[in-house]
Amino acid sequence: MKRVVIxxxxxxxxxxxxxxxxxxxxxxxxxxxxxxxxFDTSLFPVHLGAEVKDFDARNYVxxxxxxxxxxxxxxxxxxxxxxxxxxxxDLAHYDRRRVGVSMGTTSGEPRLVEQYNDTRNARGLxxxxxxxxPQYPCHVIPSNIAIELDLHGxxxxxxxxxxxxxxxxxxxxDLLRAGRAxxxxxxxxxxxxxxxxxxxxxxxxxxxxxxxxxxxxxxxxVPGEGAAVLVLEPLExxxxxxxxxxAEILGYGLSCDSHHMTAAHPQGDGAxxxxxxxxxxxxxxxxxxxxxxxxxxxxxxxxxMETLAVRTLFGASSxxxxxxxxxxxxxxxxxxxxxxxxxxCAMALDTGFIPPxxxxxxxxxxxxxxxxxxxxxxxxxxxxxxxxxxxxxxNASLCLARCGEWTQ
Amino acid sequence: MTxxxxxxxxxxxxxxxxxxQEFEAALYSGATGIGHSVLLGxxxxxxxxxxxxxxxxxxxxxxxxxxxxxxLLCVAAHMALExxxxxxxDGTEGDPNIGLICATMxxxxxxxxxxxxxxxxxxxxxxxxxxxxxxxxxxxxxxxAIKHRLRGVNSTICAGLASGLYALHYAAEFxxxxxxxxxxxxxxxxxxxxxxxxxxxxxxxxxxxxxRPFASGRDGTVVGEGSALWVxxxxxTAQARGLRPRLEIRGFGSAHDAAGIGDxxxxxxxxxxAIEQALESAEIGPAQVSAIIAGASGSxxxxxxxxxxxxxxxxxRLREIPVCAPKAAIGETLGASGAFAALVGGMALxxxxxxxxxxxxxxADGLRLSPSAQPFEGSCVLVxxxxxxxxNASLVLRSWGxx
Numbered sequence: 001m002k003r004v005v006i007x008x009x010x011x012x013x014x015x016x017x018x019x020x021x022x023x024x025x026x027x028x029x030x031x032x033x034x035x036x037x038x039f040d041t042s043l044f045p046v047h048l049g050a051e052v053k054d055f056d057a058r059n060y061v062x063x064x065x066x067x068x069x070x071x072x073x074x075x076x077x078x079x080x081x082x083x084x085x086x087x088x089x090d091l092a093h094y095d096r097r098r099v100g101v102s103m104g105t106t107s108g109e110p111r112l113v114e115q116y117n118d119t120r121n122a123r124g125l126x127x128x129x130x131x132x133x134p135q136y137p138c139h140v141i142p143s144n145i146a147i148e149l150d151l152h153g154x155x156x157x158x159x160x161x162x163x164x165x166x167x168x169x170x171x172x173x174d175l176l177r178a179g180r181a182x183x184x185x186x187x188x189x190x191x192x193x194x195x196x197x198x199x200x201x202x203x204x205x206x207x208x209x210x211x212x213x214x215x216x217x218x219x220x221x222v223p224g225e226g227a228a229v230l231v232l233e234p235l236e237x238x239x240x241x242x243x244x245x246x247a248e249i250l251g252y253g254l255s256c257d258s259h260h261m262t263a264a265h266p267q268g269d270g271a272x273x274x275x276x277x278x279x280x281x282x283x284x285x286x287x288x289x290x291x292x293x294x295x296x297x298x299x300x301x302x303x304x305m306e307t308l309a310v311r312t313l314f315g316a317s318s319x320x321x322x323x324x325x326x327x328x329x330x331x332x333x334x335x336x337x338x339x340x341x342x343x344x345c346a347m348a349l350d351t352g353f354i355p356p357x358x359x360x361x362x363x364x365x366x367x368x369x370x371x372x373x374x375x376x377x378x379x380x381x382x383x384x385x386x387x388x389x390x391x392x393x394x395n396a397s398l399c400l401a402r403c404g405e406w407t408q
Numbered sequence: 409m410t411x412x413x414x415x416x417x418x419x420x421x422x423x424x425x426x427x428x429q430e431f432e433a434a435l436y437s438g439a440t441g442i443g444h445s446v447l448l449g450x451x452x453x454x455x456x457x458x459x460x461x462x463x464x465x466x467x468x469x470x471x472x473x474x475x476x477x478x479x480l481l482c483v484a485a486h487m488a489l490e491x492x493x494x495x496x497x498d499g500t501e502g503d504p505n506i507g508l509i510c511a512t513m514x515x516x517x518x519x520x521x522x523x524x525x526x527x528x529x530x531x532x533x534x535x536x537x538x539x540x541x542x543x544x545x546x547x548x549x550x551x552x553a554i555k556h557r558l559r560g561v562n563s564t565i566c567a568g569l570a571s572g573l574y575a576l577h578y579a580a581e582f583x584x585x586x587x588x589x590x591x592x593x594x595x596x597x598x599x600x601x602x603x604x605x606x607x608x609x610x611x612x613x614x615x616x617x618x619x620r621p622f623a624s625g626r627d628g629t630v631v632g633e634g635s636a637l638w639v640x641x642x643x644x645t646a647q648a649r650g651l652r653p654r655l656e657i658r659g660f661g662s663a664h665d666a667a668g669i670g671d672x673x674x675x676x677x678x679x680x681x682a683i684e685q686a687l688e689s690a691e692i693g694p695a696q697v698s699a700i701i702a703g704a705s706g707s708x709x710x711x712x713x714x715x716x717x718x719x720x721x722x723x724x725r726l727r728e729i730p731v732c733a734p735k736a737a738i739g740e741t742l743g744a745s746g747a748f749a750a751l752v753g754g755m756a757l758x759x760x761x762x763x764x765x766x767x768x769x770x771x772a773d774g775l776r777l778s779p780s781a782q783p784f785e786g787s788c789v790l791v792x793x794x795x796x797x798x799x800n801a802s803l804v805l806r807s808w809g810x811x
Contacts, residue, residue: 043532064668097663097681106544110520116602117524125605133606134670134797137513138545139566143797146666152678155664155799156574157566159515159545167563174581195520198527199540254587256562258502258553261473261541270559273504277587391541392550394562 004173005403007243008087008231009343010079010187013330014050014224017078019086022340023347026355027376031329033211033222039194046206050224050331051192063148069135070109071191071225073144075336079227080145080185087231087243089183091149098182100153101142102172103189103229104164105335106390108138108157110193141189145229153181161390162295162332164188165228165339166398170252172232182237187343189227190334197223203262205299212359213296213325214303214367221297224331228339230346235403245403247346247384250284253277257393264302264389268309274395275313275385282383282399286314289321289399290381291354293341294371295389296325297332306387307367316368322379324372328358338388342398345384349402352380411642413580414653414808415754419488419592421480422634422738422748423455426465427487432755436781438764440737442619442630447599453617454599455632455739466555475519475542476598476633478551481510484635485552488592492639492651495556502557507588508549509563509579511571511595513743515545518600548596560588568795569703570662571595572636572746573803577660579640589645594637594751595744603742607631610670612796614706619740621704621733621765622711622773629705632739636747638754655754658788659690659804669797672709679717682800683790687721690788690804694722697729697804698786699762701753702775703745703793705735714794715773730762730782731775737766746793746801753789753805760784 011018014032015025025032035041036049057066057074060081066074080101084091091099112132119128134140139157146155154175158167165188172186190196200206200223207220238245255277257270264271279286295306314321326344327333333340348354353376360373386398420427423441424434434441445454462471462479465486471479485508489495496502519542527535541547546564553562561582565575572595579593607613607629614620614628639651646653663681665673673679687694700718704711718726734752735741741748756762761783768777776782787807794800 069669096666100664107520108545110524113517113520113524116521117528120525121528128605128609130606130609133603133610136517136606137566137568137797138515139513139568139571139799140669140797143568143664143669143799146664146798147668150666152664152666152681154574154662155567156571159564159566160562161544161546171578174585178581194527195524195543198532198535199523199537199543201532202535202537203540254507254561254563255504256507256550256553256559258557258559258562260554261547261550273559281585281587390546391544392546392562393553394546394550 002177003235003248004176004232005235005238005248006230006246006346007233007238008083010083010086010229011340011343012052012055012075012078013226013340014052015329018082026326026329026344027353029356029358029374031358033331038192044201046201046208048222049192050222052226069144070112072109072189073141075227076141076145076189077148079187079229083185083229083231094183096150096152098153099151100175100181100184101145101151101155102168102184102186103142103157104168105138105157105159105188106161106190107193107196109136110195111191112136114194160394161392162334163338163388163390163394163396164335165337166386166388166396169230169342170398173249176232176234184232185229186232187229188336188339190225190336192225207298210359211298211328213298213328213357214371215360216362216364218298220299222331224333226333226336228336228343230343247349247400248403250399250401251278251281252398253281255395259393262391264305268305270393270395271306271309271389272312274397278397278399289383289385291348291384292321292323293345293384293386294323294325295387296327304366307369320370322354322370322372324355324357326355338386342386345386345400348381349384349400353378354381410584411644413583413640413657414643414646415638415655416641416646416651416653417488417492417639418751419484420636420751421457421483423457423632424738435737435763438766438779440766442739448601448604452604453630455630456599457633474551475516477516477596478548480598480635481548481552481596482555484637485556485592488637488639489556502559504559505589506558507560507562507591508553508558509575509591509593510549511565511575511743511747512597513568513571514603516542516547517602519543521602568797568799569742569745570793570795570799570801571743573793573801576657576750580657583640583642590641592637593640594747596635597633597742597744599633604631619706619736620767621706621736622775622777626706626708629707629740632741634741634744636744636751653808655757655808656806658806659686661685661689662801665798667798672713672796674709674713676713676717679713679794679800680720682802683717683721686802686804692788696788697790698784699756699789700729700731701749701791702731702733704733705740710796714792727774727776729776730784731777732762733765749791749793750803753791757789757805757807
């Protein structure tokens with residue numbers, strides 16, 4: 001089986017853009033959460049969001065008119081260009097038919113739906129700009145990346161909501177292993193939208209004052225946005241071009257709760273099966289995992305369920321495998337969340353530091369584990385497991401390793 | 409060589425009928441499901457699932473929360489599972505080794521628009537939170553998993569009009585990688601006022617309301633809806649579980665034009681590459697293709713692009729190969745269309761008889777299209793799904809037991 005490695009990280013997030021600035025912010029415990037600026041929240045009981053600030057799409061969108069596409073595409077193209085740059089790739093050296101794009105999202109281009117309804121409300125259906133229709137379907141996001149970078153290989157969107165990034169990165173690995181591509185850009189993108197915000201607000205899932213995963217007083221998640229794209233290639237190709245390798249992807253596991261559209265299975269049945277499948281596929285035992293990147297949204301039920309699932313698989317006795325949630329700083333970047341979390345895993349494996357769970361103050365008797373509270377820790381992890389859970393009961397766990405640690 | 413992935417059952421619902429038998433009979437009779445849409449009203453022409461009564465298959469409980477996409481998918485999944493003898497008994501837990509891979513293009517667009525509209529017009533306090541889950545694009549697949557206790561891998565795949573073929577390939581790869589034992593794979597798309605408006609406003613919809621693939625007088629697409637699913641397993645698992653293989657997914661190819669959103673690339677370069685790649689991965693040459701299921705819908709540019717791509721690959725032999733364009737019968741089912749095309753290809757292989765293309769004139773545009781069924785001999789069928797946003801995919805199907 002071909003070994004697949006990560007050689008480039010393109011990140012656009014609420015704490016900044018670019019691999020190094022984002023990583024430094026995460027280790028320093030900076031938060032990207034603040035009052036929502038992109039729309040009026042006065043009719044909502046909550047006002048926090050994690051928006052991408054200081055992002056100018058004109059710096060990234062070059063082959064098409066910037067205004068021709070939605071914000072999801074803007075963020076995705078930005079992350080893709082940063083990833084290619086970070087990997088030091090000269091795409092001119094590649095057979096473009098063998099370079100593909102695999103992306104994940106929750107909502108694709110929800111702001112085009114908002115534009116549709118705003119126009120319909122103000123001026124009627126016939127006034128709606130016909131140009132928004134071709135840009136709405138979510139697969140247009142990877143297509144726009146392909147157009148911008150002139151990539152002619154497989155291109156698809158896997159919209160499995162908040163677990164989509166892991167799905168897309170995993171499938172990028174699959175396509176390389178199957179010999180369908182020589183290089184894959186894989187990750188996730190989502191744009192902040194009133195639709196998503198309204199939905200979570202109506203479910204009572206948004207935190208009123210801060211995002212504090214696993215804390216006893218946690219009150220919810222904070223919707224966010226952004227994009228993360230990873231450059232994936234076979235190890236031999238990376239070595240041949242002398243590329244910097246951040247981490248290796250060993251395998252992944254998927255499962256479905258088949259229980260409820262929005263609530264996780266109370267015993268974490270699907271979460272346990274996804275983690276177990278990821279480890280089985282990677283040829284690892286639970287005791288070989290050094291770091292768990294939690295889904296850790298900050299809602300009462302998710303964090304309790306995830307802790308239970310981890311305790312089921314890893315055993316309850318300490319010392320516990322350190323587990324943290326960077327959503328405490330980034331908010332929930334939706335379809336991009338598990339992609340940027342996978343990037344953080346790669347950085348942890350590469351640098352030896354694991355990022356903290358911010359705002360962790362008081363232990364919850366229902367959540368007993370080592371959550372790496374508030375301060376980054378130097379642990380030199382060799383293997384990381386990245387968890388992601390989604391609406392529809394879609395669970396995905398991705399297993400990564402420091403390169404050279406494991407030969408399969 | 410890894411174990412082949414075989415088709416061991418199917419479920420289908422669309423404007424031509426519900427269930428394999430009804431669908432197949434209508435398809436071979438040359439019927440078309442295109443007509444006045446009751447759902448859309450206002451004289452709209454579409455290929456609609458008429459008098460849709462999901463409770464016939466799903467029982468009367470728990471359907472209210474499902475939107476149209478989810479209902480169509482749940483019905484197709486029900487039929488596929490029943491047909492293959494895999495239906496979960498009431499009260500049992502469900503099999504963690506059976507999953508679902510679902511293609512779609514617009515997902516539950518109508519649910520998303522309605523949810524936002526309610527917030528905009530009535531205010532956020534009046535929005536029904538129970539409708540929020542339907543706004544995510546993977547909602548139909550998640551709902552079908554709950555309905556049918558499908559606990560294995562569950563994924564939603566979007567690649568425009570090529571989504572259906574991408575999903576079938578994704579499923580086949582997952583089975584080869586051992587991530588599931590049995591997968592329902594295919595697609596779903598619902599008819600809704602929003603996507604219909606899009607087709608009309610962008611000029612993609614046929615003003616005459618006729619889908620005439622490859623015809624010189626064609627004037628656009630007629631939107632359709634439905635769900636088509638296959639039951640897939642590796643040969644080994646099929647044997648172990650007592651499933652009966654009907655045919656094999658033999659090869660897949662995909663290529664992107666990387667040129668623009670909303671326009672077919674007339675050169676057909678990427679479409680050609682997709683076909684060539686599919687043949688190569690099936691380890692066959694153009695000479696071994698006995699019939700073609702086209703993705704053509706009546707689109708002026710799209711059909712021309714496909715004709716050129718076919719011509720590039722098959723050259724002068726093209727006029728000898730029978731072609732069927734099922735969108736003349738079932739409309740453009742968008743994200744599900746690849747799954748429908750594959751289903752039609754499988755039926756053609758089993759019968760050694762290609763279904764009619766309603767309204768086709770003989771030898772349209774140098775292609776062997778026919779308003780009547782076309783018998784053929786051979787074991788390989790090519791299935792195309794090309795999209796106006798650059799996504800192109802082709803699939804090669806092969807008879808089982810003929811290797």
